[in-house]
Amino acid sequence: MRNLDLAIDPDTAWTAFMDRDRRWDGRVIGAVKTTGIYCKPSCPARRPRRENVEFFGSAAEARSAGYRACLRCKPDEVGRDRDAVAKAVKLIEQAEEAPALADLAAAVDYAPHHFQRLFKRDLGVSPAEYARALRNRRAEAALKGNGRITDAVYDAGYQSPSGFYSDAKERLGMKPSAWRDGGRGETIRWTQFDSPIGPMMLAATPRGICRLTFDEDEAALRRLFPNATLTKDDGGLRELVEGALAAIAQPASARELPIDVAGTAFQEAVWRELRKIPLGETRSYAQIAAAIGQPKAVRAVGTANGDNHVAVLIPCHRVIRSDGSLGGYAGGLDRKRHLLAAEGCGERAPQLPLVE
Structure with missing residues (x-):
């Protein structure tokens, strides 16, 4: 051989x-x-x-x-396939707006469905996913200079801030190692504001909101991120604050906001499941446990729920006990009742069937 x-x-x-x-x-x-x-x-x-x-x-x-x-x-076509993918990548990177798949495929002389498979085979993502990731990186780079969110997202190629928020919905940006090491290497901007249900603090990295909670101040944030650079920024975070207030007061029309959190694999599984609970509905701790494939981990789900760093946006308030009672809430049960009522669940969440 x-x-x-x-x-x-x-x-x-x-x-x-x-x-x-x-x-x-x-x-x-x-x-x-x-x-x-x-x-x-x-x-x-x-x-x-x-x-x-x-x-x-x-x-x-x-x-x-x-x-x-x-x-x-047809092994001789492999080189042509790779050249086509490389050309498409350049077209995506040079375009002001993400090119349509049909346009990309035409530019490299392939059928759209075939080129989609080639692109994903070589890079692991579709052309659309590659374009979204590129825009995210550009927006994050612009935000690192403490620029306004609106300016950053338009400069990155988004047609509106809502597009950036939508792309960021499922993104968990900060490295788990940075969380474990008190935010080392991160720059976190923070501000305090009054909400309809009491004083709140919002903190954000260039990637999104890393802390949204009630009745906290800089000292509490510094205990969570002792090794990060903390900067009070009342004006630069205005858009995120307005989005958080809308999620409390007008949840049905509130836009998605970027979130930057990290935890253990179990915590992140719970938090992702919380974000799947539709507006106006609730789930029991047992239902969340079953949904993540850990039906016996009801108590652990409750703990992960309580460890949520981003109140309201990761809706831990939508989780109640199997008997229909509210259970606990870090911000207090009055605030939990208010949030559920604003989302259409009434004074208290409806009783749920028991889940074994």
């Missing part, structure tokens, strides 16, 4: 072929001595004996050795 300037050793190359691993397409070629044909690793054809296969670093090397391309997997 020859090894002509391979980027990987023959054993790894053989494993890639046995696994039909698309990640190695274009990086290694397998040639079958008994048939005179060369293939890419993902070829669906039946695998020959290993002693009948030799590997090359490119299709050109295989052709020089006297082999011909497989008509089934």
Whole structure:
């Protein structure tokens, strides 16, 4: 078995072929001595004996050795596929607005559905997902200069702030290591404001809100993030404050706000499930536990609920006991009643069926 300037050793190359691993397409070629044909690793054809296969670093090397391309997997097109994806990436990065899939595919001369698969195979995301991630990175870079959110999101290529908030809905940005180390390396801006249900504090990194709570001040924030750079910023956080107030007073019309939190895998699973509870509905602790695949972890769900860093926006107030009683709330039960009533749940949440 020859090894002509391979980027990987023959054993790894053989494993890639046995696994039909698309990640190695274009990086290694397998040639079958008994048939005179060369293939890419993902070829669906039946695998020959290993002693009948030799590997090359490119299709050109295989052709020089006297082999011909497989008509089934068409290994000579891999380079063209990668060139097309690279060209599409440049088009996305140079465009002021995210190009439509049909336009990208036409620019590289592929059918849209086929090019979508190629792009995702090579980069792990679709063209639309790549464009959204690019806009997010640009917005975060602009926000790091303490710029206004509106200016930053427009400069990043969003058509409106709501687009940025929508993209940020599921993003958990701060590294868990930064949370464990008291926010080391992070710059956190904070402000205090009055809400319809009492004084609140909001703190945010360039990626989103990392703390929204009742009756806290800078000292409480510093206990949570002792190693972060804390800056009081009453004006620059105005849009986030207005969004938080809308979530309290007009929840049905409030827009999504970017959130930057991190926790244990279990905590984050609970918090994600909380964000799935529709407006005007409640869930029991047992229902949340069942939804995350941990039906016996009801008590742990309650603890994770209480550890929520972002009140209202991660709606831990929508979780009640299985008997229909309110249970606890870090901000106090009066505030929990107010939030539920504003969302259409009345004075107290409706009774739920027991979940074993």
